[in-house]
Amino acid sequence: MKIIDIKVDIIGDSVDTDPDKGGVEPLAIVRIYTNEGIVGLSESFRVPPGVALAVMNGKDSFLGSRLIGQTLSHPERLWQLLYDSILHYNRRGWITMCIGALDIAVWDIYGKMMQQPIYELLGGIQRSFFQHPASSPTVEAVPYCTIVSEKWDCEDMICSQIERALLLKDLGYRGFKVEPMMSSIENTIALARRAREALGPDVMLAVDVGYRFNDVNSALKVCREIEEYDIYFFETPFPVDSFETYKSLAKRTDIPLAMGEHSVGRSEAVQMIKYGDVSVVQSYISTGGGLTEAKRLVASATDLGAMYIPGNWSTQLLGAATVHLALFSTVTPYYEFAPAEIFDSDLRQEIQNLGLPVVNGAVHPPTTPGLGIEIPQSLIDRFRIDG
Numbered sequence: 158m159k160i161i162d163i164k165v166d167i168i169g170d171s172v173d174t175d176p177d178k179g180g181v182e183p184l185a186i187v188r189i190y191t192n193e194g195i196v197g198l199s200e201s202f203r204v205p206p207g208v209a210l211a212v213m214n215g216k217d218s219f220l221g222s223r224l225i226g227q228t229l230s231h232p233e234r235l236w237q238l239l240y241d242s243i244l245h246y247n248r249r250g251w252i253t254m255c256i257g258a259l260d261i262a263v264w265d266i267y268g269k270m271m272q273q274p275i276y277e278l279l280g281g282i283q284r285s286f287f288q289h290p291a292s293s294p295t296v297e298a299v300p301y302c303t304i305v306s307e308k309w310d311c312e313d314m315i316c317s318q319i320e321r322a323l324l325l326k327d328l329g330y331r332g333f334k335v336e337p338m339m340s341s342i343e344n345t346i347a348l349a350r351r352a353r354e355a356l357g358p359d360v361m362l363a364v365d366v367g368y369r370f371n372d373v374n375s376a377l378k379v380c381r382e383i384e385e386y387d388i389y390f391f392e393t394p395f396p397v398d399s400f401e402t403y404k405s406l407a408k409r410t411d412i413p414l415a416m417g418e419h420s421v422g423r424s425e426a427v428q429m430i431k432y433g434d435v436s437v438v439q440s441y442i443s444t445g446g447g448l449t450e451a452k453r454l455v456a457s458a459t460d461l462g463a464m465y466i467p468g469n470w471s472t473q474l475l476g477a478a479t480v481h482l483a484l485f486s487t488v489t490p491y492y493e494f495a496p497a498e499i500f501d502s503d504l505r506q507e508i509q510n511l512g513l514p515v516v517n518g519a520v521h522p523p524t525t526p527g528l529g530i531e532i533p534q535s536l537i538d539r540f541r542i543d544g
Contacts, residue, residue, distance in 0.1 A: 158191050158192065158193050158195070158228065158229045158266075158270060159191060159192045159226065159227065159228055159229065160189055160190070160191055160224055160225050160226065160227050160229060161190050161191060161192050161225065161226075162189075162190040162215065162216070162225060163187065163188070163189050163190070163213055163214065163215060163216075163218070163221045163224065163225060163259070164187075164188045164190070164214065164215070165185050165186070165187055165188075165201075165209050165210050165213050165214035166185070166186045166188075166537050166541060167183050167184065167185055167186075167206040167209070167210075167541065167542045167543065168181075168183075168184055168186055168504065168536075168537055168540040168541055168542060169181050169182055169183040169184050169504065169540060169542045170182075170502050170503065170504050170505075170540070171542070172542055174502075176470065177305060177338075178305065178307060178500070178501075179305065179495065179499070179500025179501060179502050179505065180500070180501070180502045180505070181471075181472060181502055181504045181505050181540075183206050183542050184200055184201070184202065184471065184472070185200060185201040185204055185206060185209035185210075185213070185258070186198075186199075186200055186474070186532060186537060187199045187200065187201055187209075187213055187258045187259065187262050188262065189224075189259065189262040189263060189266060191229065191266060193270075195266050195269045195270060196266070197261075197262035197263055197264070197265035197266035197269075197527070198262055198265050198474070198528060198530070198531065198532060199258045199259070199260075199261035199262040199265065199443065199474065199475075199478065199528075200258060200443065200471060200472065200474045200475050201213070201254060201255060201257075201258035201443060202254075202441060202443055202444065202470075202471040202475060203254070203419070203444065203471075204251050204254050204255060204258070205251070206542070208251050208255070209255065209258075212251070212252065212255045213255050213258065213259060219252075220239055220242075220252075220255055220256065220259060223238065223239060223242050224238075224239065224259060229263065229266055229267065229270065231267070232260060232263045232264045232267050232448070232449055233449050235259075235260070235263050236256065236260050236263075236446075236447060236449040236450070239256045239259065239260075240253075240256060240446075243256075248422075249421045249422060249425075250421060253421045253422055253446050254421060254443060254444050254446075256446060256447060257442065257443040257444060257445060257446045257447035257450065258443045258447070259447070260446065260447025260448055260449050260450070261442065261443060261447050261448055261475075261478045261528070264278070264447075264448045264449075264478075264481075264527075264528075265527040265528045266527070267527075268526045268527035268528065269526045269527040271526070272526050273526055274481065274522070274523050274524060274525060274526060274527070274529060275448065275478070275481040275527060275528060276480075276481040276482075276484040276485045276522065279448065279452055279481065279482070279485040280452070280485055281485070282296050282484055282485065282522065283485060283486070283487050284296055284487060295521070296484065296522065297484075297519035297520060297521050297522070298479075298480045298483035298484050298489075298492060298519060298520040298522075299331060299332060299483075299490065299491050299492075299518065299519045299520075300330070300332065300476075300491065300492055300493070300494030300515060300518075300519075300520070301330075301331075301332030301333060301334055301361055301363065301389075301491045301492070301493060301494060302322070302325050302330050302332065302333050302334070302494050302495075302496045302499075303334045303336065303365070303470065303493055303494070303495055303496075304318045304321050304322050304325075304333060304334065304335050304336060304499070305318070305336050305338075306318050306321075306336075309337070309338050309339045309340055310337070310339055310340040310341055310344050311344070314337065314340065314344065314348065315344065315347055315348045315351055318335050318336070318348060318352070319335075319348075319351055319352055319355045319356075321499040322335070322352060322355070322356060323355060323356070324498065324499060325496055325498065325499065326356060326360065328498060329515075329516075329517050329518045330494075330496070330515070330518050331360055331361060331518035331519070332360060332361035332362075332363075332389075332491050332518075333352070333356065333360060333361065333362055333363070334362075334363040334364070334365055334392070334493070335348050335349065335352050335362070335363075335364055335365070336364075336365045336366075336367065337349075337364070337366060338365075338366065338367040338369070339367070339369070340366070340369070342375060342378055342379055345364070345366060345369075345379050345383075346379060346382045346383055348364075349362075349364050349382075349383040349386050349388065350382075350383070350386060352386075353386040353387065358387065361389050361491060362386065362387065362388060362389060363388060363389045363390045363391070363392060363415070364383065364388055364390075364391055364392065365392035365393060365415075366379070366391070366392070366393065366394055367392075367393055368393050368394075368395065368396050368397070369393075369394060370394050370395055371395065371396070371399075371402075372402075373402055373405045373406050373409075376391075376394040376395065376402075376406050377406060377409055377410065379391075379394075380406070380409075380410035380412050381410070383412070384410065384411055384412055388412050389413070389491075390412065390413045390414065390415040390436065390437045390466075391410070391412045391413070391414055391415065392414075392415040392416065392437075392439070393415070393416050393418075394406060394414070395416075397416055397417065397419070397420070397429075399433075400428070400429070400432040400433040401433075403416065403429070403433035403434060403435055404432065404433050404434045407433070407434035407435070407436070408434065413436035413437050413464075414433075414434070414435050414436055414437070415435065415436070415437035415438070415439055415466070416429055416433070416435055416437075416438070416439065417429050417435070417438040417439045417440055418439040418440070418441060418444075418468035418470075418493075419441070419444055419468075420438065420439075420440045420444070420445060421440075421444060421445065421446070422445065422446050422450060423440075423445065423446065423450050423453050423454045423457060425440075426438040426440050426445065426454055426457075426458075426465075427454070427457050427458075427461070430457075430458065430461045430463045431461065435463065436463055436464060437463065437464045437465075437466050438454070438458060438463060438464070438465050438466075439465075439466055439467060439468040439493070440454060440465070440467060440468070441467060441468050441469060441471070441475065442467055442469075442475060442478045442479050442482060443471075443475055443478070445467075448478055448481070448482060451465075451467070451482050452482070452485070455482070455485070455486045455487070455488060455489070458488050459487060459488050463488065464488045464489065464490065465486060465488050465489050466489060466490070466491050466492060466493070467479045467482060467483070467489070467492050467493065468493045469492065469493045469494065469495065470493070470495050471495070472495075472504070472505060472508040472509070472512075473494075473508050473509045473511070473512030473513070473530070474508055474512070474528075474530060474532065476492075476494065476509075476512055476513070477512055477513050477528040477529055477530045478528060479492045479493075480492070480513050480520050480523075481528070484522055494515075496509075497509040497510075503540075504536075504540050507536060508532070508536075511530055511531065511532065511536075512530050513529055513530065
């Protein structure tokens, strides 16, 4: 089987959508075509449309010229081929993010070719008998819902985020992350406390402050106040390159620290664990370099005693790849989920409807070959945005 073409389409709710309020910003949908009629699908989150088109669209694009014509033997060979081709270029940033999108589409083809879901080809569901609760024998991928609000640092923020979380809890979701972005220490603490009181003790609750602090003492004050609320992780208290501040805070709080949603490549995430004492790395599957690199990050995180809980503020097309990684991984108890039920986005809702279903707060192992999601041409045509 040979790759004969790559097509990139730009879709979104609108050109000026505010993604921080749940809308889908201009997003590259990537399709890889083969000479046997099998098509691989993925998306490229947070890659500017013009970059995505120049790097991936057709035989004259930067990576398309290298991938088109290749025999699809194994996804990892093609990943290495693309990575080796950029050794004298950037090796990070948008080029690796584009390799990640292409890699996911290649895995989709490979799964369809082998007539197996991707998680089986990654290595199958890896859970030892002694590391799986006897009371919960079923392996499943569990999403946590990220909750945002239209306003920040005020009572409206607290009330709206809790209201949305309660709605989702009633729908069966089991995990939540509140986001007191751009907020005072007092309102950050209040949101964590009131969210735990409202949701009860039996759901996962995390807090993301979105790079809010530069000094350790301010972040430590928040951590000490919210430790009693069983916070699963405290996300991005500092800018991502401030390894020393993460390391200092990690030594002084019992709450696991998380960062790295936009980390590019396995080595960047590993550095966060080694030099920042971060307990949770969050590389998006596509941003981090694709399923091939995510599989390697699982092994690295396992060796270093950390968790890999992938981020995903994009659609459930990327979510499908994330589910396959979570089913394979032994260090991925949760993955991020942007629930369409609480956001005003027709596109987000339609792709979620096409994706792997969340039932009773979890996704059970799919049996469909490949990713298990297809995006119809009619949807692409309706939401198309000029690149």
